[in-house]
Amino acid sequence: MSDAPEDEPPPRPDPPRPTFAPPDPGQPPAPRPYPPGHYAPQGGSHPYPPQGPYPPPRGPGPHPPQGAGPHPPGAYPPQTGGPHTPQAAYPPQNAEPHSPQGAFPSQGAGPHSPRGAFPSQGAGPQYPQGAYPAQGAGPYPSGAYPPQGAGQYPPQGGPRPYSPPGGPGPYPPQVGHPYPPASYSAPPRPIHFSEGTHRLHWATAPLRAFVVLVIYFVLLGLPLLFAAVTGDDTAQALTLFAITGAAALVTAAGAGLWGWRAVRFRVEGDDLVVVTGLVRARTRSIPLSRVQAIDLVRPLMTRVFGLTEVRVEVAGGERSEILLRYLGRNPAQQLRAELLARAAGLPGQTPEAPETPFWRLGFGTLLGSLLMRVPVIATFLLFLGSLMFLLVFAELAMLAVAVPALLAMIRTVVVPVVMYGGFTVALSPDGVRLRYGVLETRMQTVPPGRVQAVALVEPLAWRPLSLARLEVTVAGYAGERQALSSVLLPVAPRAVCVRLIGEIFPGTVLDAIPLVPPSPKSVAADRPEGAGTDDTVFVARRGFPSRRTDVIAHARAQSVRMTVNPLQRMLGVATVHIDAPPGPVRVKAAGRDLGEARAIVESVAQRALAARRTGGDTARWAR
Amino acid sequence: MNPIHDEPSPSSAPSQYEERAGYPAEQAFAPGDGRAWSRVSRRHTWSRGLSATLWCLLAGAGGALAGWKNGGATGAVIIVALAVVVLAFAWIVAELTHRSYGYAERDDDLVLTYGVFVKRLIVVPYGRMQFVDVTAGPLDRVFGIATVRLHTAAAATDASIPALPVAEATALRDRLARKGEERSMGL
Structure with missing residues (x-):
């Protein structure tokens, strides 16, 4: 993926398109909208497999594609350019016997099977070790990512038996170096x-008191003094x-004391019960199967006491989350482990699930990538220019430009660096774990099946470097927390992002999903626009200068819409929306032909139904 | 749904695009599977039109009075004429909106189409419905109609069926709720 333009779908031929020539009269009248040759390099893999462009998802596949057998090697040469050649990158796809779904991993392989929903890194059939050899080479200057060498994260030995304890040793010993820093891994x-x-940590009391005193x-106090x-x-x-000081002290x-003593919590069966209040107790009970994510937050101020805030996110709007502030460092981790284990359907004493390090963001990469963005560069130039003007002509009015520019740069560069410094991603049977933050450390755990949709964002200036950002929609995060927690990877090589998408929606190989360009009738600013689907996810790519690839699992789609505005009606095109819960990801495919749009709607609706039926309930992912 | 198999004439480009589509373009907003749209009540037009009339009366009278005070008869006549034009437009749009609404209960989802300026087609799987509610404004109650609104976890799902006779609306709500419960999938 060294050159972003190379991994675009085959360029759209100029209309009139020879590819939409009338079908061969000798052919049976089967729906075969893409005449052989249009997507010829892809072998039998249709843009919308299995039969025809938008057939029901698991039809018997009467479509005799070109190449009915296993896919010839090099099934996706035009799609994936760059360092990892298709053969090396996706060997299992070529090796797989021809399933009804064609090129796509079959659903029977359990993309949504509850257990092992996040298979260990090495065990996944899609990514043999060394599938992405390009990390050190390729577009990055060598040494730009020193820690990500090939041997950095050794593969885990086989699939993990993530079973309830009782048997000897539920987890095989973890291979590789102990990943979390020593301070996290204290027993x-x-x-x-x-x-x-249970109650909160005693240090909550002095901390609260301190906050009140500071306010006073x-x-x-200070004005009086x-x-x-x-x-x-x-x-x-x-x-x-x-x-007033005495009154403030008492308050x-x-x-x-109130903040410390008033909160009690316990785990009762499958519920987390939190009781607030001393005189009038308010009881909240949260079914753990509804937990969307659990975050541990360590604000700077609480570091003195080693305190951690536990946030349990439940789908249900702005103030639905549970905040336990504050617990001790180890109890907080233990509580998270217990809640996750119970949410997964395991006994409470299950130790914390082991995790596999997945990706670590180097500080240089973070800073460099934040600087390498067109708005930032433009702001910086503006700042420099205004500063020079200010100094040369002693024109103080230029401060009105320089100061906002400086503030904007602080907002877009310094704040993210402080927020995302030391970003690490790890995978565990309990979901994706994120750790980040320089001053305020956050540890997020998003259990399997909780990610509703993902967007791969590639700003213009990042594309030559093949960098990208991953944003997610998780149903629990609403309002302000949505903005805080919607980033899954602030910046990473595109290959890493694609790999992580494959872990979140198991079985998905983003670059292997062929994207069909929009109708030539539509007015499109950017050529890489397109939409495609397989049995697990729907993918829509759009946007200029910042390109977004929105991915939503069929099993997570809430509803499907098709809209035609007056301009589109004149052109005869439509926009298809796949609705997810509110979040940063909006999946929509614009500029589709009317009939094609309706076909997409029906196909997505049926695939969603099939995915939900086979995927089962993800509420208890370890059962 | 199969694409149409007319002989595509080389001269007409649209038929080729229809070939590409897999769905004939003119059936893009059809319920499919040989179904027919269930239409909303005619009283929808009356309800919306009367509501618009009330507003236009208020605005027209107020505007005419203000125009009379400031600009004399000419101003008042202009404003009244404007109000009449807006009123006519509102009635036309109300009628068109009424005609544009259609819904169909399919085996696994509810399909809804509406929209005069922006045409929409929405597919809501029964298993995705969080709750269904029935609302009726004061004017709606005069006409004995109600709105059935479907809620999913996605805020963008804007699926409401207006102007169903109250009995039909409650029956539809109960039916949808039952189907939703049978197929409920959580998030």
Whole structure:
């Protein structure tokens, strides 16, 4: 994937398209909209397999494609250019016997099978070790990603038996170096949250009290002291300060104690029960099967006491999450492990599921990629220009340009660096684990099947470097947390992003899904636009200058829409939307022919139905 | 649904595109499978039109008064004429909207189409419906109609069927709720 343009679908021929020539009269009148030759290099893989462009998903496949047998090697040469040649990158696809779905991994292989929904890295059939040898070579200057050498993350030995304990050793010893830094991997004390009622860490009280005192000092205390030092009536100011100070101290102590003692929580059966309040108790009970994600947050201030905030996200809107602030470091991790184990349908004492390191973001990459963006470069030039103008002509009015430009650069460069510094991604049977943050450390765990949709974003300036960003829609994150938590990979080589998509939607090889360009009748600004589908996901690519590839699993689609606005009606085209819960990812395929759009709608609806039927319930992913 | 198999004439490009589509373009907004759209009640037009009339009366009267005070008779006449034009337009749009609505209960999903300026077709699987509610505004109650609204986890799903007779609306809601419960899939 060294050159982004190379992995575009075959360029759209100029209309009139020879490829839409009338079908061969000798052929049976089977729906065969793409005459042989149009997508010839792809072998039997149709843009919309199995039969015809948008057939029902698991039809018997009467379509005698060109090449009915196993796919000839080089099934996807025009799609994947760059460092990993198709043969090397996707060997299992070529080796796979011809399934009814054609080139796509069959659903029977369990893309959504609850257990092993996140198969260990090495075990997945799609990505043999060394499938992406290009990380050190290729477009990056050698040494740009020193830690990501081939031997950095050794493969795990085979599929993991993620079974309830009782048997000897549920997890085989983890191969490779102990991944989490030493501070994270201290053996947790054996606290069992499933037994008895629990409280927050005692240090919550002084912390809350401290916050109240800070507020008092900022609002009242410091002005009073200032008045005592500079004003006329020192004694009166000091008396006032003493009285209000004492009141603030009492309030702070009360608030601290209340914040600490008022929250009790316990795990009761399959529910997490949180009781708030001392006089009037308010009880909230959350079924753990509804948990969408569990985040551990360590704000800078709580680092002194080693405190961690536990956020349990439940699908249900703006204020539906549960905040436990604060727990000790180890209890928080233990609680997360227990909640996840119970959510997965395992006994509560199951130790934390092992994880496989997947990707670590180097600081240089993060900073460099944030600087290498067209808006940032433009802002920087603006800033430099205004500064020079300011100095040369002593024109102070240029500050009105320089200061906002500087603020914008801080917002777009410094804030993300602080936020995403030390970003690591790890995979575990409990889902994708993210750790990041320089000042405020966040650890997110998104269980399998909770990711609704993914967007692969490639800004213009990143495309030559083959870098990309991954954004996700998780149903639990609403409002402000949506913005905070919607990034799955702030920046990574495109190949890593594609691989992670394959882990999130098991069995998906993004680049192997052929994208059909929109209708030539449509007014399209960017040529790589297109949409395609396989049995697991629907993919739509659009956007200029920043290209987005939106991916949604059929099993997660909420509804399918087709819209035709007046301009589109004149052109005879339509837009197809696949609706996901609110989030950064909006999957839509614009500029499709009317009939094709309707066919996409029906095909997606049927595939979604089939995917939901075979995929089963992901609420209990380990059962 | 099979594509049409007319002999595509080399001169007409659209038929080739239809060939590509797999669905004939003129049937893009058809319910499919030989079904017919269930239409909403005629009272939809009356309800919307009367609502528009009330607003136009209010705005027209207020505007005419203000125009009378400021610009004399000419201003008032212009504003009244404007209100009449808007009213006529609103009635036309109300009638077109009424005609554009159609829904069909299929085996696994509900299909809904509507839209005068932006035409829409929405497919909502029964298993995805979080809840279904029936609402009726004051004017709707006068006409004895109600709106059935389908909610999924996606806010973009804007599927509501207006102007069903109340009995039909509640029956539809109960039917949808039952089918949704049978096929419920969570998120």
